[in-house]
Amino acid sequence: MALDEIKIGGMGASRRRVEDNRFIRGKGNYVDDIVLPAMLHMEILRSPMAHARIKSIDVSKAWEIPGVRLVLTGEMLAARNLAWMPTLSYDTQAVMAMDKVRFQGQEVAAVIADDPYIAKDACEAIRVEYEALPVIVNPMQAMAPGAALIRDDKENQTDNKVFDWEVGDRAGTDKAFAEADLISKIELHYPRSHPSPIETCGSIADFDRATGKLTVYMTTQAPHIIRAAVAMVAELPEHMIRIVSPDLGGGFGNKVPVYPGYVISILASILTERPVKWIEDKTGNLISTGFGRDVYLQGELAVRKDGKMLGVRMHTISDHGAFFADAQPSKFKIGLMHSAFACYDIPVAHLTATGTYTNKAPGGVAYRCSFRVTEAMFFQERMVQAAADDLGMDQAEFRRINFVKDDDFPHRTAYGFLTDSGQYGKCLDVGLEAIDYKNFLVQKEEAKKRGRLLGIGISTMTEPLGAGNSREYDILGIKMFDSAELRVHMSGKAILRTGAKSQGQGHETTWAQIVAHELGIPADDIVVEEGDTDTAPFGMGTYASRSTPVAGAAVAMVSRKIRAKARKIAAHLLEVSEEDVEWELGRFYVRSSPDRGVTIQDCAMAAYSNMPDGMEPGLENNAYYDPPNLTWPFACYISTVEVDPETGVWDVLKVVAVDDCGVRINPMIVEGQIMGGLTEAYAMASMQFITYDVEGNCVGSNYMDYLLPTAWETPGFELHEVVTPCPHHPIGAKGIGECATVGGPASFVNAVMDALRGTGVRNIDMPLLADRVYEAIQTGKDISGAPPIKTEE
Amino acid sequence: MSSLYEEISAPPAAGVPVRRVTLNVNGQDRTVDVEPRLLLAHLLRQGLKLTGTHTGCDTSNCGACTVLFDGRPIKSCTMFAVQADGHEVQTVEGLATQSSLHPLQEGFKEEHGLQCGFCTPGMMMAAKALLESNPNPTEDEIRWAISGNLCRCTGYQNIVKAILWAAEKMRGSSN
Numbered sequence A: 001m002a003l004d005e006i007k008i009g010g011m012g013a014s015r016r017r018v019e020d021n022r023f024i025r026g027k028g029n030y031v032d033d034i035v036l037p038a039m040l041h042m043e044i045l046r047s048p049m050a051h052a053r054i055k056s057i058d059v060s061k062a063w064e065i066p067g068v069r070l071v072l073t074g075e076m077l078a079a080r081n082l083a084w085m086p087t088l089s090y091d092t093q094a095v096m097a098m099d100k101v102r103f104q105g106q107e108v109a110a111v112i113a114d115d116p117y118i119a120k121d122a123c124e125a126i127r128v129e130y131e132a133l134p135v136i137v138n139p140m141q142a143m144a145p146g147a148a149l150i151r152d153d154k155e156n157q158t159d160n161k162v163f164d165w166e167v168g169d170r171a172g173t174d175k176a177f178a179e180a181d182l183i184s185k186i187e188l189h190y191p192r193s194h195p196s197p198i199e200t201c202g203s204i205a206d207f208d209r210a211t212g213k214l215t216v217y218m219t220t221q222a223p224h225i226i227r228a229a230v231a232m233v234a235e236l237p238e239h240m241i242r243i244v245s246p247d248l249g250g251g252f253g254n255k256v257p258v259y260p261g262y263v264i265s266i267l268a269s270i271l272t273e274r275p276v277k278w279i280e281d282k283t284g285n286l287i288s289t290g291f292g293r294d295v296y297l298q299g300e301l302a303v304r305k306d307g308k309m310l311g312v313r314m315h316t317i318s319d320h321g322a323f324f325a326d327a328q329p330s331k332f333k334i335g336l337m338h339s340a341f342a343c344y345d346i347p348v349a350h351l352t353a354t355g356t357y358t359n360k361a362p363g364g365v366a367y368r369c370s371f372r373v374t375e376a377m378f379f380q381e382r383m384v385q386a387a388a389d390d391l392g393m394d395q396a397e398f399r400r401i402n403f404v405k406d407d408d409f410p411h412r413t414a415y416g417f418l419t420d421s422g423q424y425g426k427c428l429d430v431g432l433e434a435i436d437y438k439n440f441l442v443q444k445e446e447a448k449k450r451g452r453l454l455g456i457g458i459s460t461m462t463e464p465l466g467a468g469n470s471r472e473y474d475i476l477g478i479k480m481f482d483s484a485e486l487r488v489h490m491s492g493k494a495i496l497r498t499g500a501k502s503q504g505q506g507h508e509t510t511w512a513q514i515v516a517h518e519l520g521i522p523a524d525d526i527v528v529e530e531g532d533t534d535t536a537p538f539g540m541g542t543y544a545s546r547s548t549p550v551a552g553a554a555v556a557m558v559s560r561k562i563r564a565k566a567r568k569i570a571a572h573l574l575e576v577s578e579e580d581v582e583w584e585l586g587r588f589y590v591r592s593s594p595d596r597g598v599t600i601q602d603c604a605m606a607a608y609s610n611m612p613d614g615m616e617p618g619l620e621n622n623a624y625y626d627p628p629n630l631t632w633p634f635a636c637y638i639s640t641v642e643v644d645p646e647t648g649v650w651d652v653l654k655v656v657a658v659d660d661c662g663v664r665i666n667p668m669i670v671e672g673q674i675m676g677g678l679t680e681a682y683a684m685a686s687m688q689f690i691t692y693d694v695e696g697n698c699v700g701s702n703y704m705d706y707l708l709p710t711a712w713e714t715p716g717f718e719l720h721e722v723v724t725p726c727p728h729h730p731i732g733a734k735g736i737g738e739c740a741t742v743g744g745p746a747s748f749v750n751a752v753m754d755a756l757r758g759t760g761v762r763n764i765d766m767p768l769l770a771d772r773v774y775e776a777i778q779t780g781k782d783i784s785g786a787p788p789i790k791t792e793e
Numbered sequence B: 001m002s003s004l005y006e007e008i009s010a011p012p013a014a015g016v017p018v019r020r021v022t023l024n025v026n027g028q029d030r031t032v033d034v035e036p037r038l039l040l041a042h043l044l045r046q047g048l049k050l051t052g053t054h055t056g057c058d059t060s061n062c063g064a065c066t067v068l069f070d071g072r073p074i075k076s077c078t079m080f081a082v083q084a085d086g087h088e089v090q091t092v093e094g095l096a097t098q099s100s101l102h103p104l105q106e107g108f109k110e111e112h113g114l115q116c117g118f119c120t121p122g123m124m125m126a127a128k129a130l131l132e133s134n135p136n137p138t139e140d141e142i143r144w145a146i147s148g149n150l151c152r153c154t155g156y157q158n159i160v161k162a163i164l165w166a167a168e169k170m171r172g173s174s175n
């Protein structure tokens, strides 16, 4: 009899997590927990200025402190050709500033010492003389005539522009707008934000002169990419580099790029011939490592009187900081911004994008996001609400009539993406019912009569997850596939390794469930390992919700290869031809007499002890999976809020999430991902942002200024599911990790704007701080959050 | 009794003051020589090799370093090791016995109250203090009690459930 899949921890089981066993005991193995013999400690001195010429650096006092082993400056790096490094967006980035500093927090020097306290003391003893230069903190300043040139290091760079780019059908869109009954417009700023995992970045570089091998333990979501980058930058051969990504205390895109700290620690280890540990402090993390967003979004939607969307125009102006270091693998300059409106049936669209340098930290990482889809979907859903308002149409109905219909798949979007499946209308219905939409509208009107402001916000979207396919997506030329390697031992227990890297998503638990589903080996019998480039197959890592769409698919494919070999062994053991062998979960049997069968464990044993003549012994294999397309999960998030007109404070009354991420491997983990994502969505809507004052000082450099919601503010969430399997994924799964972060913010903002309907206010930029909401209510005017918000002058 | 200064760093340079401190950690007396400026969190992590206590910020905001100090939850990054002289400290490593987990540990696993696990030790220590003074807390009381601890992964809802799970189990076993 076939096994009960749930009992063996297969697909669909809310299997409790394997990794928890060490985390709940305090036995996780994060990079700062690792101690190597004779290890030294590194601290980085950062620039207090946002834009300034370095006149001199005096490190002599630092050298005088007992316990200091090495002091590094940009000049010393330059002597080894390490002062600059390539970024993931084909720009260059300073590892340490030499000529000038270009943002506050930039690396200026480093001290390597016997302990971290001494290294900090010594950093304070370094004297740097700066000559202030004009500071640019937003794209408008950057593009103003006569603006100071930030990247004077680059030949042929005469202004602060990074790129001009466009996509879509300009002429067709113009025509659609000419024919429209109504054109609705909106202008937004998606503020700069930081992924801010609680664990900061860090590394321990350990260069062994005797073997020539460099081992780096580090906080990375993509160990193999790092190995390729280190090979390039440090000019070491790949087989002499081992990158180990131990347990990560969260990532959210922050731990994808190569940061100067990693490179400096590597050089320090090569020079001292001792292991060098660098653990970034929180301020260093917030002011220097990859931020997300910081985009001005302008657009308009052409609609017909009956509500049909006819065309959309978008223009984005993005602020990339001092170096163009967007961590994204597409050839599109502004990432997947043009995935906007993918769930709506719109004939034509056009997008123009301008990117600028500013004196702010570089980054542009996909913060719980697939490369700007968060901005895209936020714009989309704010635009949709504004257009529904302008039309005087119900916001749910407006969405529904424009959705791509269930039987219209595959669907080519106006910007050229191919979506493959979905039940958008059904998801919306489930959401509306859960929030009791009709009733709420009635309640809202009644409350209004008594001076209470209630609002409801809807956000519906499909987004492209799981980069990529090798035709369109690569990093440094390496195609965006992923991999899995499975070894089944003779007892039928197994070890699985993948090229992905968990940061809390629970791969050790879910990957085993996929193997259990494919092979019938109980999940508890399968160990999962990731993160060590010496043992894991080459993969592109975990971000952009690509683990399940790509590495998860590779896990299914390698299991199928194993099953194909096991089938041959089974035929041999059962003494029948392979065609006469049938499979049910965990067991092969003879078609004509189902009682005669052998288990997968029997086959495993035979693979080492009794294989058919001529068959290679063993039961192991690997699979490299290049997805045919992105996956397109759909989500509907609806929230209700109450705004206090006296104070501008708003409270969330209820949040409903309906997610269709295809087949769910582990429902418990999927729900955990959704709730985590919703919390970050709420954070961005309500409090979390990084801004800069006119001098380029980062406001948001610690957790007192950069606010993350606590358990107290965070609302409760009600989750619902719809399942439309992904047609091209081997187990029908789509990505889920980022959906709620991407789609969530608009539901909160739309809800507050709905509460303010009738006050004349059309937009308040995120975060919707109470003072912004209050000011909007008082003045009846929109509030722009574009930094600098207020200048003292 | 052992002197652990060497394990924290190289022997102190001339002129660096050193204090001898005796504290009880998870039921065991430990005597260490430390610089007065050494943070308690660093003593626990580097000196005593109890790396379950994490540090996640520089400003006493994240709570990843939460331990119990004479039974009360404190942020060990905000206290000097010398201030712990003569006091009792409990860390996450003291929660489980060899044969069984603490109900909070079980609850966190059962209710999926953790993802990356970085905030988890601090969360559980804050929750332990709550349940010791209030065995039957409401959801609001739990949310308030852990509001000094940041979690970036879970959205807190499952952490609340995990603590409720543990509270129920602890009440059951004490009846």
Ligand code: FES
Pocket: B054, B055, B056, B057, B058, B059, B060, B061, B062, B063, B064, B065, B066, B075, B076, B077, B078
């Ligand atoms: S490390 Fe953040 S509060 Fe102690």
Ligand code: FES
Pocket: A198, A249, A250, A504, B113, B114, B115, B116, B117, B118, B119, B120, B150, B151, B152, B153, B154
């Ligand atoms: S589980 Fe990752 S911070 Fe809480």
